[in-house]
Amino acid sequence: xxxxxxxxxxxxxxxxxxxxxxxxxxxxxxxxxxxxxxxxxxxxxxxxxxxxxxxxxxxxxxxxxxxxxxxxxxxxxxxxxxxxxxxxxxxxxxxxxxxxxxxxxxxxxxxxxxxxxxxxxxxxxxxxxxxxxxxxxxxxxxxxxxxxxxxxxxxxxxxxxxxxxxxxxxxxxxxxxxxxxxxxxxxxxxxxxxxxxxxxxxxxxxxxxxxxxxxxxxxxxxxxxxxxxxxxxxxxxxxxxxxxxxxxxxxxxxxxxxxxxxxxxxxxxxxxxxxxxxxxxxxxxxxxxxxxxxxxxxxxxxxxxxxxxxxxxxxxxxxxxxxxxxxxxxxxxxxxxxxxxxxxxxxxxxxxxxxx
Numbered sequence: 391x392x393x394x395x396x397x398x399x400x401x402x403x404x405x406x407x408x409x410x411x412x413x414x415x416x417x418x419x420x421x422x423x424x425x426x427x428x429x430x431x432x433x434x435x436x437x438x439x440x441x442x443x444x445x446x447x448x449x450x451x452x453x454x455x456x457x458x459x460x461x462x463x464x465x466x467x468x469x470x471x472x473x474x475x476x477x478x479x480x481x482x483x484x485x486x487x488x489x490x491x492x493x494x495x496x497x498x499x500x501x502x503x504x505x506x507x508x509x510x511x512x513x514x515x516x517x518x519x520x521x522x523x524x525x526x527x528x529x530x531x532x533x534x535x536x537x538x539x540x541x542x543x544x545x546x547x548x549x550x551x552x553x554x555x556x557x558x559x560x561x562x563x564x565x566x567x568x569x570x571x572x573x574x575x576x577x578x579x580x581x582x583x584x585x586x587x588x589x590x591x592x593x594x595x596x597x598x599x600x601x602x603x604x605x606x607x608x609x610x611x612x613x614x615x616x617x618x619x620x621x622x623x624x625x626x627x628x629x630x631x632x633x634x635x636x637x638x639x640x641x642x643x644x645x646x647x648x649x650x651x652x653x654x655x656x657x658x659x660x661x662x663x664x665x666x667x668x669x670x671x672x673x674x675x676x677x678x679x680x681x682x683x684x685x686x687x688x689x690x691x692x693x694x695x696x697x698x699x700x701x702x703x704x705x706x707x708x709x710x711x712x713x714x715x716x717x718x719x720x721x722x723x724x725x726x727x728x729x730x731x732x733x734x735x736x737x738x739x740x741x742x743x744x745x746x
Contacts, residue, residue, distance in 0.1 A: 404479055405433040407536035408507035412439070416529075417503060417540065425475040426467050426497050428490060432456045445473075449631035452660045472499035478506040480517050486574035487517055489560030491524055492553045495543070505540040514539075524549055524556065562636045570636035570643075571607045576677070581609055584736045585675045588709035589613035591730045591738045598670030601625040601699070603661045603692055606633055608640035610673050615644040615652065623653040625669070627661050634658060662691040665699035672696040673707045678714055686714050697723040697744060705742040712737050 411417045419425075423443040430436070430446035431453055437460055440446075446464050448454040457464045467473070476494045480487040494504050506521065508514040514537035521539060522528040526547035530539040562572045571578045577585075589610060597620035602611045605626040614621055628637060638656055645652050657666060676692035678685060693716060696706050706724070710716055712735050720727045724741035731738040 403534040407533040420474040426473040427477040474502040485559040488556040492557040570639040600671040603674035612644035
């Protein structure tokens, strides 16, 4: 078994609902064929309606790659670039969503329309109210258990002071515990208990070239730097582009505090498609869900990529929720698999000595 990538189902309900307002004739598509789609996801309706002048932004690399494979143009809008139509799938985290509304309005041409779609169960009414506070009158409809809401701001209707305040909500910030992070990242405002448990059980003899898979804002990497004096080099893999700036800051602080030089690379990379080098040690708190759906196959894809990238006597250290079924795969790939801890609903597992 080798790493071959992982694809999650697109949020078809939110995408279908997003385009209902256009299909019913209530909102026109731009005559110049230009639109910006923030937090875009690939889907049937998008592929049907998108024109060459549409630009899709997506910071999560697997989703960005999926958009590109569908033939859609993926990138970032330039500073000051505006569009007659801006589409948006707001995130559930409210500070992150508010900052994204301000960015959408920054790229909205005068007289243009911003259209958002969000599942009802993820705070759609609250987000609609936020957009109304920010931009004035909002239209809306409900479809497929989602809420679609839109605005064509009148001149002077946008609350610029509120826009400036909400724009700052997405900036990397120091948490109460002293970590650089930003809203919307995994466990963004705290140290995740599972990751802390894994770090507490790092064996004292870890050494050589190491990697952290799904590094987030960098907690596990900083613990490797702090706890493993025989660490020779460190690669950090993270698929969410919004995590990279706080990740760089946290590991740079840890290296400076450690007092010794360290060769280190940070990769914006989809771990499920394989790693870029070979390693003596790999650590991970692998993700097992996208949105609210449990996807243990995502965690198994991380394990497969790790096994493919380890040296013959390499070691894999992971933490997972107690119920997740990883042991059979680990036993198939490694000669030695042992549980280092079972606590607070989590298990810490060490696997070593790859099978031929």
